[in-house]
Amino acid sequence: MPPDDLTDEADRVLRICTACMYCDGLCAVFPAIAGKHDFTPNDLDYLANLCHNCRGCWYACQYAPPHPFAVNLPNALAELRQRSYADYAWPRWLGAGFAANAGVVTAIVGGVTTLTLLATALLVPAEVLFAAHRGAGAFYQVVPWPIMAGAAAAALLWAVISIGVSAISYWRSIAPRASLGATLRALVPALRDIVTLRNLGGGGPGCNDASEKFSQQRRWCHHIMVAGFLASVASTLIAALYHHALAIEAPYPLTSLPVLSGGIGGVAMLIGIGGLLRLERRADRAPSAAAEVRLNLVFLVLLALVAASGLAVLALRDTPAMGLTLSLHLGLVIGSFVVLPVSKAVHGVYRSMALLRAAIDRAVPRPRRGGEE
Ligand code: SF4
Ligand code: SF4
Known part of the structure; x- marks a missing residue:
């Protein structure tokens, strides 16, 4: 996925999660998004690295594919996480x-x-x-x-x-x-x-x-x-x-x-x-x-x-x-x-x-x- 699509997808999924919050308690990501409705690029870089990719929210999610919402939070955050490694690399x-x-x-x-x-x-x-x-x-x-x-x-x-x-x-x-x-x-x-x-x-x-x-x-x-x-x-x-x-x-x-x-x-x-x-x-x-x-x-x-x-x-x-x-x-x-x-x-x-x-x-x-x- 091109970079902008990664951001858009993570933003879309997180907006669904913040309305749902069924997975609250699984990890630190959900308390961090509670009550938030806008995610800046910096917020996304933070959340991407806060996720440990435990996959708990994938198996718990009632909106995962084949549901039309197609929520896959671990994948969306993992893609962003990889990009953040490259974005912050020095030189x-x-x-x-x-x-x-x-x-x-x-x-x-x-x-x-x-x-x-x-x-x-x-x-x-x-x-x-x-x-x-x-x-x-x-x-x-x-x-x-x-x-x-x-x-x-x-x-x-x-x-x-x-x-x-x-x-x-x-x-x-x-x-x-x-x-x-x-x-x-x-x-x-x-x-x-x-x-x-x-x-x-x-x-x-x-x-x-x-x-x-x-x-x-x-x-x-x-x-x-x-x-x-x-x-x-x-x-x-x-x-x-x-x-x-x-x-x-x-x-x-x-x-x-x-x-x-x-x-x-x-x-x-x-x-x-x-x-x-x-x-x-x-x-x-x-x-x-x-x-x-x-x-x-x-x-x-x-x-x-x-x-x-x-x-x-x-x-x-x-x-x-x-x-x-x-x-x-x-x-x-x-x-x-x-x-x-x-x-x-x-x-x-x-x-x-x-x-x-x-x-x-x-x-x-x-x-x-x-x-x-
Ligand atoms: S991963 Fe699915 S079940 Fe969990 S909070 Fe997000 S939308 Fe809700
Ligand atoms: S995959 Fe990431 S966001 Fe989902 S429950 Fe595990 S640590 Fe939290």
Whole structure:
């Protein structure tokens, strides 16, 4: 659908919903539209990212096709959500990366990984690259620490700046007029909604992961994946502490904190990703947007490659295969950082901001018609 049609369709459906409100209680979207009759483009960008695509309102809707109203709120908001990722991307030209996401991500991550492997093969003498290294500093005999840390940090800095500027631009579009006090009061409820994924709960019984049956599978798979990711980040931070503060160089013993945290984190990520991919394969496509499904799949596969290659480094670290495995993992990590601003990762930032806006709106009672509070 051309952009104007997307806006018109979301506006049409939301007007029906705001008159109906049967789904009030399913998620934060319905309290946010209660009593509203006009939706500005900024309102639509806010609501699109507030929706968690739990599909509850699709299966509950008495006006869904074949009813002539043909209400499909999850699809209308998912289409807008995809467009908002491109609209707020910084630099602006990055927005095009969302349209052909699989090709862009494959080309960039594949290119960075190939370059990293080539550079390793050309610059590291074969007797070092294919030797079994053991003991402190083994990894850095293949890829020196300043190169490893410097390349990863530069790629991550790019992602943080790009996503940060996009996030500021999005927040300026959706921010409500509220005092600093109201904003601060909203922080804890917003954080609770972000961390617990309350809006994937369908108001209690769960969301419609694959059909009209309720389930908490998507919510739990997401929790497991994020917990695994955070454990992997913790592993990197603890390893950096060991390196800089304690002057102990990797690789660390299997029972050390960085290895336990990274190993458990990598396995948890793969379990969560596997569950999410299975749900995505079984999901009813009608309440989704095809572009969003593609974005989800690309990001999940990318995360799985990073996690699996990290575990491979752990498994092969005492063997002659460590050098190339480490180089492969490093290339995948750097490539992933480079494509973060055009990946599904951005949904976490926009959705968190939409949840903060919803929490602020709950903290500041909306004036009723006639100006009464
Ligand atoms: S999705 Fe359907 S049932 Fe739910 S509020 Fe909208 S129109 Fe009503
Ligand atoms: S799909 Fe779920 S989260 Fe989105 S509007 Fe419907 S009930 Fe709310």
